[in-house]
Amino acid sequence: MRVAHVITRMIIGGAQENTLYTCLDLLRLYGDDVLLVTGPQTGPEGSLLERAKEQGVPLRILPSLRRAINPWHEVQGYREIKQALRDFRPDVVHTHSAKGGILGRTAAHALGVSAIVHTVHGAPFYPYQNVAARTTYRACERFAASRCHALISVADAMTDLMVEAGVAPREKFTTIYSGMEVEPFLAADEHRAEVRREFGFADEHVVIGKIARLFHLKGHEYVIQAAAPVIARYPQTHFLFVGNGILREALERQIAAAGLSGHFHFAGLVPPARIPSLLGAMDVLVHASLREGLARALPQALIAGKPVISYDVDGAREVVLPEATGFLLPPKSIEPMTAALCELVADAELRRRLGQEGRARFAERFRHETMTRQIRALYECLLG
Secondary structure, eight states, X not given: OEEEEEESOOBSSHHHHHHHHHHHHHHHHHOOEEEEEEOOOOXXXXXXXXXXXXXXXXXXXXXTOOSSOOHHHHHHHHHXXXXXXXXXXXXXXXXXXXXXXXXXXXXXXXXXXXXXXXXXXXXXXXXXXXXXXXXXXXXXXXXXXXXXXXXXXXXXXXXXXXXXXXXXXXXXXXXXXXXXXXXXXXXXXXXXXXXXXXXTOOTTOEEEEEESOSSTTSOHHHHHHHHHHHHHHOTTEEEEEEOOXXXXXXXXHHHHHTTOGGGEEXXXXXXXXXXXXXXXXXXXXEEOOSSOSSOTHHHHHHHTTOOXXXXXXXXXXXXXXXXXTEEEEXXXXXXXXXXXXXXXXXXXXXXXXXXXXXXXHHTTTTBHXXXXXXXXXXXXXXXX
């Protein structure tokens, strides 16, 4: 097959890693001709472009394909995508992200591409948006969905959300969990002592980790609020924030104002290859985002054998199973998060049991080879 993937930008993030693994598997496991069409890398979130180049993924970087809304860039970006697809002549166009998905599907439809697929990593409309923005994004998604043949959701919750919003009928959706390299997470504890020493963690410290960009709607502020009574009761508790972004200074001020600076540590932006060892250094992962498809950090932590605490948003409930793999909490709640943290900090056997159950349930389900096999089967069905 000739398969073109279109995504707005290749920052360090779940949708981007999903796209990169799919491209690599199609090249290596199936011998397909692949082209990754994306925009230039900007911002503090880091980039996967160099990794894609090093691993031999053919790239077409379009100057006008950018995340920020700009009518001129949208017109130019559409033209550039259309030209890239015209030059490549794909059998399949597979789009990702909001803008890349809307422009890419529209361009592919205009060219009469045989199979057009879009993956919903997370809906561009969500409850905490203003009404005008939410209405506009829903209309755009409905339009783009009519220009493709199939939609992939990274969680059943994404299908439910899109169907309820009238984006497309349920039969147009297929759930395929976002894949990853599983083995490093299975071996996450191999460097535990070394990484804990790096951050100054003692053997008796219980480390609560959070892996997310320091950005709006990621919920770091709720974790900080919930942490104060936990630390007061269990002073051996420490928190490790992994990621960077525009809110770092604001979060550091919030931590300092609460008198918790000695208990919070920032790892900053790290390459994806370092995430398994950082998870190995943690004892619990907390996820407080208010908007996700299915955050990769949740299955990653579970495969690494760590219990998880998450707000009940989007696809989280498909891996965060109360009394089996972790705690599922109401969004924005503080006291329930404090209670869950206290329970896990106090009970090492509970941490072990929940983490082991998560590993047993999800290691095979989230292999990237499993994901790509299901995606390619969908391509074959559409082309057939």
